[in-house]
Amino acid sequence: MQSIIPHIMPASAVAVIGAGPSGLAAARWLAQHGFEPVVFEASGRVGGQWNTGAEHSATWPGMRTNTSRVMTVFSDLDYPEGTATYPRHDQVQAYLEAYAEKFGLARCIRFNSAVELLDRAPGHGWLVRSRQNGLEKAEIFVHVVVATGRFVETxxxxxxxxxxxxxxxxxxxxxxxxxxxxxxxxxxxxxxxxxxxxxxxxxxxxxxxxxxxxxxxxxxxxxxxxxxxxxxxxxxxxxxxxxxxxxxxxxxxxxxxxxxxxxxxxxxxxxxxxxxxxxxxxxxxxxxxxxxxxxxxxxxxxxxxxxxxxxxxxxxxxxxxxxxxxxxxxxxYKLSLPWLAPEIGRLLAIDGGHIDLHEHTFHPDLPGLAFLGLYDAVGPTFPVLELQARWVAYALSGIRSMPSREAMQQGIEQARAGRGGPTGIPMNMLAMLFAGNAGVEPRLGNWRQIERALLAGPLSPASFRLDGPDAVADAAERVKAAARAFGCITSEDYTSEEGLMRAIVLPNMQAA
Missing domain, CATH: 3.50.50.60 (FAD/NAD(P)-binding domain)
Known part of the structure; x- marks a missing residue:
């Protein structure tokens, strides 16, 4: 492949590696904000882990999700009516295919296209070498989003x-x-x-x-x-x-x-x-x-x-x-990105369980390169992946400022300090981190009528469509419906435990 002359892609083109949940979310939000995602997918279908035909899929017959249908979703699409509380793996696969169809993502995806090398391009940008159905390609992109997921190498x-x-x-x-x-x-x-x-x-x-x-x-x-x-x-x-x-x-x-x-x-x-x-x-x-x-x-x-x-x-x-x-x-599983150029792998200090990134996403010495979904989230991942994808899209498009070099360097130091500790991160911590960075955390003062649902109810994807970029008019009703599902939050009357928690956290949330 060394002899292939790389094709320089237009500045609007963004390479997205992987068409699982994180890659689909990245492509959807990049397209929303003026980019032309080019998604590299090694298998013949979208879905990542949920695609039973993919080499790295870990699903099994009869497998159900660990998280509910209300939380195993993105903010723009729900499961069909009648879906059980915990969908089967094939229903999740069908959901991801419906999501890709809704946003016209199939045209962006190169199926059976495996990335074999990601390296710095001479001068500026990123070199992506891939093989699609035996045909070798080499292309240079200004921006690349790595979205292959954490669950690949056992x-x-x-x-x-x-x-x-x-x-x-x-x-x-x-x-x-x-x-x-x-x-x-x-x-x-x-x-x-x-x-x-x-x-x-x-x-x-x-x-x-x-x-x-x-x-x-x-x-x-x-x-x-x-x-x-x-x-x-x-x-x-x-x-x-x-x-x-x-x-x-x-x-x-x-x-x-x-x-x-x-x-x-x-x-x-x-x-x-x-x-x-x-x-x-x-x-x-x-x-x-x-x-x-x-x-x-x-x-x-x-x-x-x-x-x-x-x-x-x-x-x-x-x-x-x-x-x-x-x-x-x-x-x-081990955190593994074997197609990364060795110099980049060393810079990121990937050790099978950790990677040096600012808030799981950027590195100050890798401009134009973003990583999505490589953390070990405890709890529902789809809402978290979508929030991170929105932050990446907003930062690359200029809707939100890219973190300063100083801020990213601090983030790298925090990542290094966390090595040796537990790798699992509660999804609500990740969700609020990415929501804050994307500017989409709801302002509670605007939503008194659903305050309890927002504080004590499920951290539904719709709750991040209330304020900020890409807010939608029906978000409040959808937040209320998610909170009422399964009889969780059926009124705005706090329990004594919830009231105590509210008294502790609300002043800080309002100040923020």
């Missing part, structure tokens, strides 16, 4: 003797799970405490396995998908909670969050799992509707982490042993 732990395992079902990662049928009548070890690990362990246990063990390094707190019939994110990931997190000292915040989690879901130890660290930030949070009840029923046993493997025998850290037919690793 992370497998180093365990002594792992390669010696001889169980009949072998070893796989949750990415390769294709349903419980193959595990019926077999014994299975699930290694890991991620959401997918617990969901798949439950699926196998209720799908007829002879026995299921779950092994992990540390016990996380486990939130259910529903709290008294209301999706968990409607209760936990609110605007008021995000504001409180900014204001309260870390130890008080951790204690309050732990109390809230335990009050709605109990401690894992009550179900027969391990006792998590008292500091919820140290322990971490995961989610599954059925895992802890399955532990309580004896359908799933829990073990500490794997010490070593010797043929069929798995030895655990507490000295116990098991001989499963198969091992499934739910140990997450």
């Amino acid at each position: 992370s497998m732990p180093e365990i002594p003797g792992l390669e010696s395992f001889v169980g009949s079902l072998g070893i796989c990662h949750t990415k390769d799970y294709r349903g419980a049928t193959v595990y019926r009548g077999k014994s299975v070890l699930m290694a890991g405490c991620s959401i997918s690990a617990l969901e798949i362990a439950s699926d196998i246990a209720f799908g007829g396995a002879a026995g299921v063990l779950a092994s992990y390094r540390k016990q996380r707190y486990v939130l259910p998908k529903l709290i008294a019939g209301v999706p968990t994110e409607h209760v936990m990931f609110t605007r008021a909670a995000a504001m409180a997190a900014r204001m309260l000292p870390p130890d008080i915040l951790a204690a309050g969050m732990r109390d809230k989690v335990v009050s709605v879901s109990g401690s894992p130890a009550q179900f027969g799992a391990f006792e998590p660290d008292a500091n919820i930030f140290a322990a971490g949070i995961t989610q599954s509707q059925h895992f802890l009840p399955a532990v309580a029923e004896g359908r799933i046993g829990v073990k500490p982490w794997i010490e070593r493997i010797d043929g069929r025998t798995v030895h655990f850290a507490d000295g116990s042993r098991a001989a499963p037919d198969g091992i499934v690793f739910g140990t997450g």
